[in-house]
Amino acid sequence: MSHSSNTLPNNLDSVVAVREACANFRVVADRLRQEIGRVLVGQSEVVDQVLIALFADGHVLLEGVPGLGKTLLVRTLGQALGLKFSRIQFTPDLMPADILGTQIVVEDQATGQREFQFRQGPIFAQILLADEINRASPKSQSALLEAMQERCVTVGGETRKLERPFLVLATQNPIEQEGTYPLPEAQLDRFLLKVIINYAQRDDLAKIIERTTGNVAAEAQTKTVLTAEEIAYAQRLVRFVLVAPHVQDYAVRLVLATHPGGTWGVADLERMILVGSSPRGAQSLIMAAKVRALLAGRCAVSTQDIAALASAALRHRIARTFEAEAAGMTCDGIIAEIVRLIPAEAQE
Numbered sequence: 001m002s003h004s005s006n007t008l009p010n011n012l013d014s015v016v017a018v019r020e021a022c023a024n025f026r027v028v029a030d031r032l033r034q035e036i037g038r039v040l041v042g043q044s045e046v047v048d049q050v051l052i053a054l055f056a057d058g059h060v061l062l063e064g065v066p067g068l069g070k071t072l073l074v075r076t077l078g079q080a081l082g083l084k085f086s087r088i089q090f091t092p093d094l095m096p097a098d099i100l101g102t103q104i105v106v107e108d109q110a111t112g113q114r115e116f117q118f119r120q121g122p123i124f125a126q127i128l129l130a131d132e133i134n135r136a137s138p139k140s141q142s143a144l145l146e147a148m149q150e151r152c153v154t155v156g157g158e159t160r161k162l163e164r165p166f167l168v169l170a171t172q173n174p175i176e177q178e179g180t181y182p183l184p185e186a187q188l189d190r191f192l193l194k195v196i197i198n199y200a201q202r203d204d205l206a207k208i209i210e211r212t213t214g215n216v217a218a219e220a221q222t223k224t225v226l227t228a229e230e231i232a233y234a235q236r237l238v239r240f241v242l243v244a245p246h247v248q249d250y251a252v253r254l255v256l257a258t259h260p261g262g263t264w265g266v267a268d269l270e271r272m273i274l275v276g277s278s279p280r281g282a283q284s285l286i287m288a289a290k291v292r293a294l295l296a297g298r299c300a301v302s303t304q305d306i307a308a309l310a311s312a313a314l315r316h317r318i319a320r321t322f323e324a325e326a327a328g329m330t331c332d333g334i335i336a337e338i339v340r341l342i343p344a345e346a347q348e
Helices: 015-037 044-055 070-081 096-100 138-151 204-211 227-240 245-256 267-272 279-295 305-316 323-326 331-341
Strands: 060-063 085-089 101-107 114-120 127-131 152-155 158-161 169-170 192-194 273-275
Touching: 015 044, 015 070, 015 227, 015 279, 044 060, 044 070, 044 169, 044 192, 044 279, 044 305, 070 085, 070 127, 070 169, 096 101, 096 138, 101 152, 114 169, 127 267, 138 152, 158 273, 192 305, 204 323, 245 279, 245 305, 267 273, 267 323, 267 331, 305 331
Parallel strands: 060 169, 060 192, 085 127, 127 169
Antiparallel strands: 101 114, 152 158
16 A cells, blocks of 8 residues: 555644544555455454454454364455465474474585574564464464564574564364364463354355355455555554543453452352453453554544453453353353443442
8 A cells, every 4th residue: 555645644743643543544444344355255343353453463363163264364464464474384293493493504505614594484474374273282382472472583592583563363273173282371361362253144155155156366356455564553553542541440340350259250250260361361452442442433442342352352361160161151151241240330
């Protein structure tokens, strides 16, 4: 996307400038949604949550059974953003070096001298698709930790920075399927959001069949809508979105309500929760809510933004007890009850 009058402005040094940037952001985001929608049918909520993670400078864990368009979504997003895209197929025999890269010995043909050179792994991209991440061993899964948190990779004692923006979109099949390794808590906590992809509805499925069995190559038509510089600017703009004290307090109380035995815990749910959300849950909730407000053309977060994103921000940060599993109570069910029972109004 070239820099023209309808792109994001360059400064944020006044309230007027921020408001103008918020209005322009919504226009740009709508164009990005439309471009993705030319390829991906339906799943509008999933697309919005992925965009929220992108502009909040976070990562996304996509969960769903095979064939629901997870890979197509990530590839289309990379094309629409004009970013360097890479894909890693996680398998049980995948090694950390297959992800990060390795040192190789190279001989100079002229002098005959040998030296070590670093050969980059597929993680050196801007949008990384970690496909079926829960099929690899924990050792390989953990190779992503430093990159996701610090945006750098350390190999052979040398640290190399990753190009920004850097977005990891990891897909996983439901844990109940055989041959999977549940992601450890430290890994899960690095994801800003966990997004559930559901089956397509009747009308959407009909459109999918028409597009994929016809003679029009929809993917080839995807145009670049945003540049890396504009994404970096948008990520900066998110920091200027206002969060009123009572809205922030609502997010804090929702997270505290996931802590069994805590002051804000819900008595009827305490026996359902083994481990509650970490502080990253509150941070993720606020950052995601800021982007949701921007996508709606607002410069301030509402309690509705917090409530709407509670499940996506917290579902992977809660561990259920055996009693909850036996009763069929899901993490989403627990969070829904917390949202229903914790008042949005400020509390003493």
